[in-house]
Amino acid sequence: MIALAGVQVTAYSPDAAGGADRIVRLLGPVSLALGEHRIAIVGANGSGKSTLARLLNGLVLPSSGTVQVDGLDTARDGAAVRRRVGFMFTDPDAQLVMPTPVEDVALSLRRLPLDAAARDAAARAALARFGLADRAEVPVHSLSGGQRQLLALASVLATEPQILVCDEPTTLLDLRWRRIVDELLAGLDQQVVVVTHDLDAALQADRVLVVDDGAVAFDGDPVPAVQFYRDLMTAAHP
Amino acid sequence: MSTGPLRAPWTGPLGLYHPGTSPLHRARAGLKLAILALFTLAVALAHGPRSALVALGIALLLQLVSRVPWHRTTRGLLPTLVVAAMIGAYQWWARGWATAVEVSVNLVALVLISTLLTATTRADALLDVLARIARPLRHVGLSPEVFGLTVGLFLRTIPVLVRTTSETRDAARARGLERHPRAVLVPAAVRMVAHARATGDALAARGLGED
Numbered sequence: 001m002i003a004l005a006g007v008q009v010t011a012y013s014p015d016a017a018g019g020a021d022r023i024v025r026l027l028g029p030v031s032l033a034l035g036e037h038r039i040a041i042v043g044a045n046g047s048g049k050s051t052l053a054r055l056l057n058g059l060v061l062p063s064s065g066t067v068q069v070d071g072l073d074t075a076r077d078g079a080a081v082r083r084r085v086g087f088m089f090t091d092p093d094a095q096l097v098m099p100t101p102v103e104d105v106a107l108s109l110r111r112l113p114l115d116a117a118a119r120d121a122a123a124r125a126a127l128a129r130f131g132l133a134d135r136a137e138v139p140v141h142s143l144s145g146g147q148r149q150l151l152a153l154a155s156v157l158a159t160e161p162q163i164l165v166c167d168e169p170t171t172l173l174d175l176r177w178r179r180i181v182d183e184l185l186a187g188l189d190q191q192v193v194v195v196t197h198d199l200d201a202a203l204q205a206d207r208v209l210v211v212d213d214g215a216v217a218f219d220g221d222p223v224p225a226v227q228f229y230r231d232l233m234t235a236a237h238p
Numbered sequence: 239m240s241t242g243p244l245r246a247p248w249t250g251p252l253g254l255y256h257p258g259t260s261p262l263h264r265a266r267a268g269l270k271l272a273i274l275a276l277f278t279l280a281v282a283l284a285h286g287p288r289s290a291l292v293a294l295g296i297a298l299l300l301q302l303v304s305r306v307p308w309h310r311t312t313r314g315l316l317p318t319l320v321v322a323a324m325i326g327a328y329q330w331w332a333r334g335w336a337t338a339v340e341v342s343v344n345l346v347a348l349v350l351i352s353t354l355l356t357a358t359t360r361a362d363a364l365l366d367v368l369a370r371i372a373r374p375l376r377h378v379g380l381s382p383e384v385f386g387l388t389v390g391l392f393l394r395t396i397p398v399l400v401r402t403t404s405e406t407r408d409a410a411r412a413r414g415l416e417r418h419p420r421a422v423l424v425p426a427a428v429r430m431v432a433h434a435r436a437t438g439d440a441l442a443a444r445g446l447g448e449d
Contacts, residue, residue: 057443058442059439059442059443079445082442082443082444082445083445086443086444087443087444089436089439089440089443091436094436094437094439094440095440095443096440097391097437097440097441098361099254099255099361099397100254100255100361102360103255103360103361103362106360106361106362107361107362107365107444107446108444108446110362110365110383110387110446111444111445111446116362116363116366119362120360120362137255137257139254141401155444156443156444159444159445
């Protein structure tokens with residue numbers, strides 16, 4: 001269970017007129033209890049949905065309020081939270097840091113008490129699970145965008161986190177890969193919180209949060225939530 | 239005009255691991271690192287063109303033993319050869335042919351043997367050795383695992399730096415700014431900082447370096 005209590009995220013912003021930096025609110029105040037198996041977060045660009053996602057595994061810490069995962073505070077118990085909550089980025093290139101797939105997955109496994117042989121075997125098993133067994137040794141940059149996103153997913157799930165947070169995991173993918181990644185995410189045992197612009201995917205969730213201008217503007221069932229978001233986007237003109 | 243198949247982008251001399259079963263692949267990473275250190279020390283201490291040629295001969299022999307394809311090694315080595323030729327030409331002019339051969343051949347031999355280390359050793363095994371070497375750092379409050387990770391990521395960053403610069407150069411060329419060094423250097427530096435931040439986020443998200 002993820003619990004946000006009175007969470008606000010603020011940041012310094014340069015003053016356009018050259019004066020002192022201003023403090024701007026990026027998100028909040030937000031109070032939520034997230035326990036559903038599949039949760040989707042939708043919202044316009046810059047609305048604060050990625051900030052909300054990053055709060056959930058402590059990549060962003062609240063300026064005020066608390067975020068707790070199974071009772072662990074992201075600010076105080078960050079390492080323990082990140083062992084429970086995996087995070088998948090929009091751009092797999094931001095996430096993949098090793099030259100070959102098997103080495104990248106093995107890197108994730110380094111925080112588990114495994115020797116090198118066990119780590120290698122576990123990494124290959126994780127790659128096989130996502131259909132990348134025959135790509136284990138090739139350069140990461142030679143993989144297609146979809147394969148890289150699958151690899152990013154394999155790297156995160158290799159350590160078997162209890163919760164997976166995905167920040168727009170299909171935004172950079174074509175329709176075919178989008179479907180493949182969506183199906184994989186749908187089939188996971190873990191609780192999945194996914195930030196998405198894909199309203200079809202959002203409709204498959206158990207609960208949808210609509211984030212607008214740094215606040216949760218709607219929180220509820222997928223059909224009314226998506227309709228609310230459509231109306232919001234139709235009414236809003238930048 | 240046909241130019242043949244496209245090549246993969248150059249990723250620097252310290253290239254990718256190349257899977258294999260050669261004796262070099264089977265050797266322990268720690269042993270290979272120790273041999274590299276001893277080889278480097280010997281190259282630094284020995285003087286004269288003959289010792290440099292012997293060093294290059296050893297490196298070439300190891301290349302044969304490793305069975306890493308030549309095209310992989312030579313492609314990574316090309317820029318090093320250019321630099322070695324330039325340094326050699328200067329040394330010939332300044333200090334004579336013997337020094338020129340010694341310096342330039344030593345450089346090629348060292349880069350070649352370092353390339354063989356990364357081509358025959360998995361990053362994971364290298365990280366294990368580096369973390370083991372850094373164990374004494376625990377006594378001064380530093381994590382050996384973080385040290386190993388830092389060095390490993392540093393090696394990984396070299397090809398990323400090369401690729402980023404190449405992409406930025408392409409972007410400058412697309413805008414007709416290929417003759418403006420600032421149009422390459424500034425965006426490349428900004429992108430590398432962004433890459434460093436993204437890597438930090440990625441490591442944090444995986445909970446690495448926190449224990």
